Amino acid sequence: MKYAIIGTGAVGSYYGGKLAHAGCDVHFLLHSDYEYVNLHGMQIDSCDGSFHLDHPQVYHDTAEMPQADVVIVALKTTRNHLLKQLLPPLLHKETLVLLIQNGIGPEPELQKQFPELYLAAGLAFICSSKTEPGRVNHQCYGSINIGNYSCKNLQVMERLIADFNQAGVKAYEVEYHEARWKKAVWNMSFNGMTVALNTQTDQLLANPATRELIHRQMLEVIGAAQAVGVQNIDDSFADRMIEMTLNMTPYSPSMKLDFDFHRPMEIEYLYSHAIAEAHSVGYSMPCLEMLEAELKFIEASYLKSR
Amino acid sequence: MKYAIIGTGAVGSYYGGKLAHAGCDVHFLLHSDYEYVNLHGMQIDSCDGSFHLDHPQVYHDTAEMPQADVVIVALKTTRNHLLKQLLPPLLHKETLVLLIQNGIGPEPELQKQFPELYLAAGLAFICSSKTEPGRVNHQCYGSINIGNYSCKNLQVMERLIADFNQAGVKAYEVEYHEARWKKAVWNMSFNGMTVALNTQTDQLLANPATRELIHRQMLEVIGAAQAVGVQNIDDSFADRMIEMTLNMTPYSPSMKLDFDFHRPMEIEYLYSHAIAEAHSVGYSMPCLEMLEAELKFIEASYLKSR
Numbered sequence: 001m002k003y004a005i006i007g008t009g010a011v012g013s014y015y016g017g018k019l020a021h022a023g024c025d026v027h028f029l030l031h032s033d034y035e036y037v038n039l040h041g042m043q044i045d046s047c048d049g050s051f052h053l054d055h056p057q058v059y060h061d062t063a064e065m066p067q068a069d070v071v072i073v074a075l076k077t078t079r080n081h082l083l084k085q086l087l088p089p090l091l092h093k094e095t096l097v098l099l100i101q102n103g104i105g106p107e108p109e110l111q112k113q114f115p116e117l118y119l120a121a122g123l124a125f126i127c128s129s130k131t132e133p134g135r136v137n138h139q140c141y142g143s144i145n146i147g148n149y150s151c152k153n154l155q156v157m158e159r160l161i162a163d164f165n166q167a168g169v170k171a172y173e174v175e176y177h178e179a180r181w182k183k184a185v186w187n188m189s190f191n192g193m194t195v196a197l198n199t200q201t202d203q204l205l206a207n208p209a210t211r212e213l214i215h216r217q218m219l220e221v222i223g224a225a226q227a228v229g230v231q232n233i234d235d236s237f238a239d240r241m242i243e244m245t246l247n248m249t250p251y252s253p254s255m256k257l258d259f260d261f262h263r264p265m266e267i268e269y270l271y272s273h274a275i276a277e278a279h280s281v282g283y284s285m286p287c288l289e290m291l292e293a294e295l296k297f298i299e300a301s302y303l304k305s306r
Numbered sequence: 307m308k309y310a311i312i313g314t315g316a317v318g319s320y321y322g323g324k325l326a327h328a329g330c331d332v333h334f335l336l337h338s339d340y341e342y343v344n345l346h347g348m349q350i351d352s353c354d355g356s357f358h359l360d361h362p363q364v365y366h367d368t369a370e371m372p373q374a375d376v377v378i379v380a381l382k383t384t385r386n387h388l389l390k391q392l393l394p395p396l397l398h399k400e401t402l403v404l405l406i407q408n409g410i411g412p413e414p415e416l417q418k419q420f421p422e423l424y425l426a427a428g429l430a431f432i433c434s435s436k437t438e439p440g441r442v443n444h445q446c447y448g449s450i451n452i453g454n455y456s457c458k459n460l461q462v463m464e465r466l467i468a469d470f471n472q473a474g475v476k477a478y479e480v481e482y483h484e485a486r487w488k489k490a491v492w493n494m495s496f497n498g499m500t501v502a503l504n505t506q507t508d509q510l511l512a513n514p515a516t517r518e519l520i521h522r523q524m525l526e527v528i529g530a531a532q533a534v535g536v537q538n539i540d541d542s543f544a545d546r547m548i549e550m551t552l553n554m555t556p557y558s559p560s561m562k563l564d565f566d567f568h569r570p571m572e573i574e575y576l577y578s579h580a581i582a583e584a585h586s587v588g589y590s591m592p593c594l595e596m597l598e599a600e601l602k603f604i605e606a607s608y609l610k611s612r
Contacts, residue, residue, distance in 0.1 A: 196502070197603050209602035216596075286592035290522075296515035297503050 001159055004068035004090045005029060006083075008037075008058075010128040011100055012074030013136040015144065015169060017044045020053055022167035027057045027065050029086070034060040036133040045131070046138040048168065067092045070160055072122070074100045076258075077269035084113055091117070096156045098122045098146065102187055102254065103269030104180055104277055107149040118151035120160075121176055123183045127251060140249070144169060145183075147176030178232055181225035184274055185233075186241050189217040191255035191270055192291040195298060198259075202250035205242065213287065215242060220285035224278035255295075262302045267295050307465055310374035310396045311335060312389075314343075314364075316434040317406055318380030319442040321450065321475060323350045326359055328473035333363045333371050335392070340366040342439040351437070352444040354474065373398045376466055378428070380406045382564075383575035390419055397423070402462045404428045404452065408493055408560065409575030410486055410583055413455040424457035427482055429489045433557060445555065450475060451489075453482030484538055487531035490580055491539075492547050495523040497561035497576055498597040501604060504565075508556035511548065519593065521548060526591035530580065533589035561601075568608045573601050 003026040005016035012028075020026035021044075030037055042053045059065045068090050073083065080101075087097065091114075099106045100122035107119045123145040128138040144164060151157055157173065164171035193204055193214060204210045218238035225233050245251075258265045271292040278285055309332040311322035318334075326332035327350075336343055348359045365371045374396050379389065386407075393403065397420075405412045406428035413425045429451040434444040450470060457463055463479065470477035499510055499520060510516045524544035531539050551557075564571045577598040584591055 197600060199603075199607075204603075207603050207606060209599040213596055213599040216592075286522075287596045290519055290593045290596055293515040293519040294503060297505075297510075297513045300513055301505075 001025070001069040001156070001163060002066060003027065004062075004065055004071045006062070006071060006073045006086055006090075007075035007079075008033065009074060010130045010136055011124055011126065012072065013042060013130070014044060014046075014126065014128050014138050014142070015072060015074070015100065015124070015164075017042055017051070017053060017056075017136070018167040018169050019163060020056055021051050022163075024163055024167065025057075027059060027068065029062055029065065030058050030060060033133045034058060040134055043135045044138060045136065046142075047140055048138070048142060062086045062089045065090055068095060069156060071095060071097045072100060073097060076254075076264075077101050077103055077106055077266045078264040080106060080109065083110060087114065094118065094153050094156065096120060096151050096153070096160065098160065100124050100144070101269065102183075102191075102266050103273060104184055105273035106269055107176075109273075111150060118153060118156070119149040120151050120157065121147040121149055121180055123147065123174070123179050127249075129257070142169060144171045145174040145179050146171060147174050147179040149176050175231075177228070178225075178230050181221070181228070181230045182233060182237065184225070184270075185218050185221045185237060186245070187253070187270055188221050188274060188288050188291075189214045190245070191253040191266075192288070192295050193217070194253055194256040195259045195265065196291060196294050200250045200252055200256070201245050201248060205246055211242070215239075217285075217287050217291070218242070220288055221274070224274065224283050224285055227281050227283035228277055259298070259302075262306060264303065265295060265299050267292060267299065271295065307331070307375040307462070307469060308372060309333065310368070310371055310377045312368070312377060312379045312392055313381035313385075314339065315380065316436045316442055317430055317432065318378065319348060319436070320350060320352075320432065320434050320444050320448070321378060321380070321406065321428075321430070321470075323348055323357070323359060323362075323442070324473040324475050325469060326362055327357050328469075330469055330473065333365060333374065335368055335371065336364050336366060339439040340364060346440055349441045350444060351441065352448075353446055354444070354448060368392045368395045371396055374401055375462060377401060377403045378406060379403060382560075383407050383409055383412055383572045384570040386412060386415065389416060393420065400424065400459050400462065402426060402457050402459070402466065404466070406430050406450070407575065408489075408497075408572050409579060410490055411579035412575055413482075415579075417456060424459060424462070425455040426457050426463065427453040427455055427486055429453065429480070429485050433555070435563070448475060450477045451480040451485050452477055453480050453485040455482050481537075483534070484531075484536050487527070487534070487536045488539060488543065490531070490576075491524050491527045491543060492551070493559070493576055494527050494580060494594050494597075495520045496551065497559040497572075498594070498601050499523070500559055500562040501565045501571065502597060502600050506556045506558055506562070507551050507554060511552055517548070521545075523591075523593050523597070524548070526594050527580070530584035530589050530591055533587050534583055565604070565608075568612060570609065571601060571605050573598060573605065577601065
């Protein structure tokens with residue numbers, strides 16, 4: 001299978017890099033790092049074994065890239081408006097587009113623009129960051145859950161999962177809605193709260209007041225998930241997420257890094273879409289709606305002063 | 307009537323100063339400013355006409371002060387634990403203690419310690435700040451609503467209100483619960499939110515997301531007030547409070563000043579007591595409970611690093 005990677009950052013470089021390192025035919029789209037990677041290749045520093053790609057297939061324009069069987073989109077959702085231009089050169093009739101993105105709703109949003117497109121969600125459980133041009137540091141975790149949204153070619157889904165597993169990435173097929181909403185339980189609480197209080201996961205859990213608040217916010221997401229029809233989720237999932245986070249290294253989620261570097265935050269997909277979907281069935285998440293408002297205020301303050 | 311002022315800061319200096327300037331017999335308790343004010347007097351810079359008290363009656367210990375007919379307490383509620391020691395020398399059998407303090411519940415809390423004491427609430431609508439030792443800047447407003455909590459001598463209530471009005475302070479008698487909860491509508495939203503987002507009233511109202519959030523928080527307080535049995539308050543009160551704030555100079559509420567100077571914040575009386583009283587009748591205020599948790603986290607962060 002031929003792979004295209006759009007968004008060669010901390011996440012796209014890792015998953016694309018693992019596939020390429022295992023011998024898959026992977027084509028990377030790069031912007032700012034194009035010159036550097038074209039000359040020096042890509043370095044993946046990884047807790048699971050570091051490696052270097054000497055001559056990855058890199059491009060700075062999707063028009064120059066071959067059609068792919070699987071396009072992996074690992075852009076921030078704040079840049080999803082670019083996909084309308086970026087995707088078409090990469091697509092044949094049965095191309096699967098895997099969105100390794102945060103939040104609720106990137107697939108239905110993209111489906112509106114490409115009604116026939118095969119889409120799947122990639123839920124990455126990974127701590128990684130880009131440390132310099134062409135270099136990614138993968139600190140821990142790394143598995144990926146894949147939920148079929150609209151892919152009618154089940155064979156390509158199976159081969160994608162097999163390729164990942166062969167490349168050393170634990171990949172599982174999961175139910176789409178359940179997977180996106182379960183990921184939202186952690187994301188909606190910790191991403192926003194680390195920004196609102198300018199802190200990290202461990203500090204939020206060390207303070208009894210914010211630990212209880214995080215738990216309450218998780219219960220709001222679980223309630224919303226149940227309200228929109230997700231099966232297999234109940235309140236105990238919040239306890240498991242908190243337990244897992246207590247065992248993690250103190251962590252700054254992606255939204256906190258966006259905040260630290262004064263980049264746009266993924267408020268729309270992480271909060272607004274989830275809130276709107278819950279509202280559509282008459283469910284509200286007051287604490288997360290408050291957090292959404294705080295994040296909008298914070299983002300407007302720093303984007304204004306750029 | 308003989309007056310004692312405990313807490314000669316931005317609020318106590320103004321109201322005590324107005325009474326003294328009008329010829330009332332006013333005795334001030336001072337701490338850090340005692341030496342300065344004893345030598346140089348007190349200066350009230352006021353939008354309603356500035357004045358200077360050349361020789362105010364000042365003390366640094368209530369044990370040296372005369373018994374008073376009215377004790378005006380204008381301490382922050384964070385220092386209310388001091389009242390058990392401070393008050394007794396000032397009290398005769400019918401002394402009225404007026405608490406010009408923020409939040410819900412300072413009177414019932416104090417009543418527990420002094421079961422026979424005559425208590426009233428003073429709700430000050432004033433923008434003032436202490437600018438230097440012995441000097442207060444009164445920027446705008448200045449009226450005071452007085453709610454009888456447990457004063458059985460109605461004559462002293464009447465005389466207090468008359469003395470205020472004669473001194474140029476608009477004073478009105480109001481229903482105690484209604485007055486405290488109405489004040490909480492503004493206080494619980496703006497005090498905490500200016501801290502949580504490190505901003506001022508005008509910025510919160512200029513951003514559509516936080517303006518809606520402030521409105522929502524006000525509706526939570528109004529709902530709690532109705533749930534605990536307060537009459538004469540409905541949702542339109544939130545619109546009036548927002549309208550009033552839009553017409554105010556950009557303002558940092560008292561909690562924001564406490565935050566700016568890394569002083570303890572009045573979380574307990576402004577938030578925790580109100581939340582507990584609402585809970586006692588089965589009502590919850592999710593956004594304000596979230597704000598309480600954020601404030602506890604913020605306060606712990608800076609008090610720890612002192």
